[in-house]
Amino acid sequence: MTPDRPDHAPDDAENGVLSEKGNLDTSGIGLLGGATAQVNVELPSESDDDLVDDDVIGDEVPFVVEIPAETAEAEIVEPLAEADDWTTDAAEDWEADLVDADEIVDEPVSTPPRAAGTDAAASVPVDAAVAAPAASAATAPTSAASTEFAERAQAAVERVQSRPEVTLTSKRLGEFEADRETADLLTAERLLDPHxxxxxxxxxxxxxxxxxxxxxxxxxxxxxxxxxxxxxDRRIAAPLNGGARFVPVLSRKGGVGKTTVTTLLGMALADARDDRVIAVDANPDRGTLAERIARTSGKTVRDLVRASGDVVGFNDLSHIVARDETRLDVVASDSDPRVSEAFSDADYRDVAKLAAHYYSIVLTDTGTGIVHSVMGATLELADQLVVVAGLSVDEARLASETLTWLETNGHADMVRGAVVVINNARPGNPLVQLDELEAHFRTRVRAVVRMPYDAHIATGSAIVFRDLQPATRQAARDLAATVVEGLRSYAPAA
Structure with a gap:
């Protein structure tokens, strides 16, 4: 706080004393009222800090002040900028607070709330005090107007301060409060009495x-x-997300039980799963897959290729495929080898496209010709490989060479996730050591399954799944569970 204005009048014009002569250009400030009076005005010096002390604004007698126009604005604004009670920075901060208060105040307020014990005259708006000297014959507000304006501002601030805080929350569709339960929690395990x-x-x-x-x-x-x-059963029936999955069963040597393994795998899958499973005989030579099931349709894969454009529903397809009692569907190969040779990779793709539309798992009984054109399309669509190995030295070696050929031809990842079936197609104890053979294949593939000898299969007739030996059914189901787990682990990218 700067010291108060001295009681004695300054002697020189540097301190702001105007001459009594009227020949200077003057600017009048007119307050409310018709009467005016000529008075000597002493402008505030740099040490002044209060407009009320200088009698610039009063509430007793209206008067007119004549001051030089070019100096009035500068001389009056300067002490206002130095005032302790109200500064320009404080006014801007206070206005910002009012704006942030959700615009409750209808009118912009440029005057802070009046402090306790402060005279009403000290609450005169700064804008009015500064703008008055700048305009010729500008009318200054009276003390009553200033008091009313300050009271309105104070009331606005009180409304802002008394406004309760509101916590805004957003809810997404399906969201509920933590203490509220949804209908899916009303399960039978929860509601029903265990007794x-x-x-x-x-x-x-x-x-x-x-x-x-x-x-x-x-x-x-x-x-x-x-x-x-x-x-x-739960492992075999595990759901498979996405489209159809293709599982070719292959071997480079005939007579090791490739068609038998395809049939047993298909029956075990169809018997435990709720979706559809189909086995396609894609052997370029005369295949025997359709002969391994009790029911036949008399149609072949060639008939399916011809009718692929006319199939509009599963009923149209059911007249071509043969269905086993386990609900396994089978598409037979052509009985004439000369016709079957014409079955190309394009034909297989047509059959695969149609089968994928109605089935979840498509098994393919491939031929021994691994370089055949159909084999290229089969491997391209494959999601899981099943390789069949026999119980002799040459059969086991050919199965291992099959894995090597696949690895060197761009299918190394598929080999690591493949399943090898060691099939015993002869009665009696095998001559090779099964543990050593299994240990070899486990170093190259994901899993190895042993298929025991079964006299019911060795007859070469149709296979009835329920008539198989318990060990054979168990091995077929183990193979099915292993294949499904592989399909779920190596699910194709969405």
Missing amino acids: HVVKPEPEGYWQHLVYSISGRRINLGDGKRARARKEL
Whole structure:
């Protein structure tokens, strides 16, 4: 705070004393009222800090002040900039606060709220005090107008300060509060009383015996074998997202059981899964895949190629394929070798495109000619490989050479995820050591499955899945579960 203005009048014009002579150019400030008076005005010096002390604004007698126009604005604005109670920076900050308050105040306010104990005259708007000398005969507001304006500003600030805080939250579609539950939480396990839930009849000799003796009151659950079987069913029936998956079964040597493995794999898949499974005989020579199922349609893959343009629904396709009791569909190859040689890679692509539209898993029984044109299209569409190896030195070596050929021809990744089936097509104990043979293939592929000898298969007649030996069915189901797990692990990119 600068010292107050001295009581004695300054002697020179440098301190802002105007002469009493009227020959100077003057500028009048007219307040409300008709009367004016000529008075001597002493402009505030640099040490002045209060407009009220200088009697520039008063509330007693209206008067007219004549001051030089060229010096009035500069001399009055300067002390205002140095005032402690109200500065230009403070005014700008206060106006910014009002703007941020969601524009509740209808009119822009340039005057801060009046502090407690402050005279009403000190709350005169700065804009009015500064702009008054700049205009000729400008009318200055009276003390009553200033007080009313300050009260309006104070009321506006109070409204802003008393406004309750509102927390804005956004909800997306499907979002609910943490303490509210959705309908999907009303599950049977949660709502039904466990004492009143009837468990299914247990499987297993002792479990079923206790269940029967106790009058169905004691249910020990399934036995170990039943639990293992249901778990294997769950693995085979695991869903496959995306489009159809192609699984070719191949070998470079005939007579090792390639068609048999294709049939057993297809039956195990179709028996446990809810979707459709088809096996296509793509052997360029006369294939025997259709002869391994009990039901035939009399149609071949050639008929499917001819009718591919006319198939508009699954019913049109069902007249061409043959369906086993396990719900495995089979497309037979041509019985005439001269016609089957005409089955090209383009024909296979047409069949594959049609099969992919109605089936989830497409098995392909390939021929022994690995360099045949159909084999190129088969490998291009393949998602999982199944290689069949026999139980002799030459058969095992040819199977390993098949893997080497695939690796050197751009299918190394597919070989690492392949499954090798060691098929025992002869009765009695094999001459080769199965453990050594399996250990060799495990170094090259993802999994190895042993298929035991089964007299029902060795007859060469149609295979009935339920009539197979338990070990054979178990091996076929293990192979199916392994293939499905591979298809789920190596899912194609979306």
